[in-house]
Amino acid sequence: MDFKINRWQFILMIIDLHLVALSLYAALQLRFDFAIQQPYLALYFQQVIPLTILAIAIFYLLGLYRRLWQYASIGELALIVFSVSIAYIHIYLYTRFFVQPFPRSSYIIAWILSIALIGGTRFAIRFLRRTNNNCHSECETRVLIVGAGCAGTMVLKELQNHYYARLPKPVGFIDDDKAKERSIIHGVKVLGPRQDIPQIVETHNVDEIIIAMPSAPKDEVREIARICSKLPVKVSILPGVYEILSGDVSISKIRPVEIEDLLGRQEVKINLTEIASYLKKETVLVTGAGGSIGSELCRQITRFQPDTLILLDHTENSVYDIEMELQKRNLPCEIIPVVADIRDRKRIDLIFSTYNPTVIFHAAAHKHVPLMEANRTEAIKNNIFGTKNVAEAAHKYNAKSFLLISTDKAVNPTSVMGATKRIAEMVIQITSRKSNTRFCAVRFGNVLGSRGSVIPLFRKQIEAGGPVTVTSPEMTRYFMTIPEAVQLVIQAGAMGEKGEIFVLDMGEPVKITDLAHDLIRLSGFEPNKDIHISYTGIRPGEKLYEELLTNEEGNKTTKHTRIFIAKATDMTTIGFRQEMAHLSKILKEDLMSHNSHFTEIFQEKQWIKDTKVTHFPIKQLER
Secondary structure, X not given: OOOOOOHHHHHHHHHHHHHHHXXXXXXXXXXXXXXXXHHHHHHHHHHHHXXXXXXXXXXXXXXXXXXXXHHOOHHHHHHHHHHHHHHHHHHHHHHHHOOOOOOHHXXXXXXXXXXXXXXXXXXXXXHHHHHHHHOOHHHEEEEEEEOOOHHHHHHHHHHHHOOOOOEEEEEEEEOOOHHHOOOEEOOEEEEEOHHHHHHHHHHOOOOEXXXXXXXXXXXXXXXXXXXXXXXXXEEEEOOOOHHHHHOOOOHHHOEEOOHHHHOOOOOOOOOHHHHHHHHOOOEEEEEOOOOHHHHHHHHHHHHHOOOEEEEEEOOHHXXXXXXXXXXXXXXXXXXXXXXXXXXXXXXXXXXXHHHOOOEEEEOOOOOOHHHHHOOXXXXXXXXXXXXXXXXXXXXXXXXXXXXXXXXXXXXXXXXXXXXXXXXXXXXXXXXXXXXXOEEEEXXXXXXXXXXXXXXXXXXXXXXXXXXXXXXXXXXXXXXXXXXXXXXXHHHHHHHOOEEEEEEEOOOOOEEHHHHHHHHHHHOOOOEOOOEOEEEOOOOOOOOOOOOOOOOOOOOEEOOOOOEEEEOOOOOOHHHHHHHHHHHHHHHHHHHHHOOOOOOOOOOOOHHHOOOOOOOOHHHHOOO
């Protein structure tokens, strides 16, 4: 045991030494109606020093001096009662068996007095500390807590017990429960429901709002976050219900409200048993493992105990980053980094023959719409023929399952990127007809925070002082968070059988201009006042509105409420091979001549008029 004593502990020991001595003396006075008999008074002066030293020693051994009393609460009071009780048991036994004892009732009176005096000094320390901090009103941060439940109460206690350069002063709670209205929790009043937040912020000069509702539905938290984000105050949130379950609610868990909170939806529920059954002890290959989706796939796949995880990407730095991240976690599975290009058919064949992956997640793709309009041949080689290489290798080496990451831009495509992803879907549908491998594709929209997506771009523009560029005021997109999309992708992989295209429920589409306004406010600025929004016009290949299904595809429900199945293509295998051969020929001629043989998108072709998925969208790629 460490017997080092700091100055503050020594001061408390001296105070307790006097309090125990005073308690014993007062107990004798009370026992004899303030007329102590001379023998007992002499006995008191004879024994007071050894008895008080005995008490202080017991207090120290029980940890009474290791507590931070400026944060004293019920737990500390219980420790005081316990320590004093043990001390007086030892005092009684010592005087009973080794020296002349005091009257028995005096021990009980002294015990009560010691608890009152020692406990009183500890809570006085807390009171004086808080009073001293409250005197510095010029540096207070006035905090409004949304949610007067367990989490809100614990956040309040954290704010009251922690001290910073700018001192937090909780001014009230917000809660929709009418039974709590006007009630007081730890000295702080419940001021009203969420509708009153703007008025309360103004009348109480609130500097910061903390949303403490980790167990509330996402749509409810999103509504409150939207209300708060429009106010000229800092807005923070306590994420996740796990803090309540573990009791770990602390200032460190509170973070600023992010754009993801405003676009939040009900939490994705996945079937862990079903997923574990097809990933456990398998050799899993993730292409595009260094990308936003690929890297998150790798992180989540490791939860389900694969035997081996192969990280394939054509960019060495990306592979290195995700490999180092996973290695730090000391995972039981083997991590194999592979630098390769999916367009290199021989290299892909060698990787499959060497490692024999049984489950493949194909996330490697060129995805930037305007960029691919200017680099069409690269999109075709990577998204179509790269996918074909990996899919055929999976079939050749008898992989158990293959899942393609697709996009909503593959529906009625107006862009090269969308057309190549639609053909990639057809590649796995056609390949599934001849294979025992379970092929499927998952189609979803924009992913918040992924590389090249709109959120990182907006953040950089805001940091630079603006303007924030939006293509059109009417531009809308579907959005998901990266973890949410990946969880549904992994779930769909457990359901795939024969070339299905799974469509993820993306919720309601969001206007990009609304997204820009919200992000500017969350950054502490006023849209079109501090940071301007400029409209640049729709870029090549872009749509105003994205779709998840064509009219002809329809959708079929699955056992998962967030996953649907699009109708498979009716194109014949022979017809598909002919179209692919024609596309390959045009591609080779284009690369050899350095002159583009592709005609303008949709020119002289029925694809723009006929959205049936039975058609091969090759002419969209021609220039």
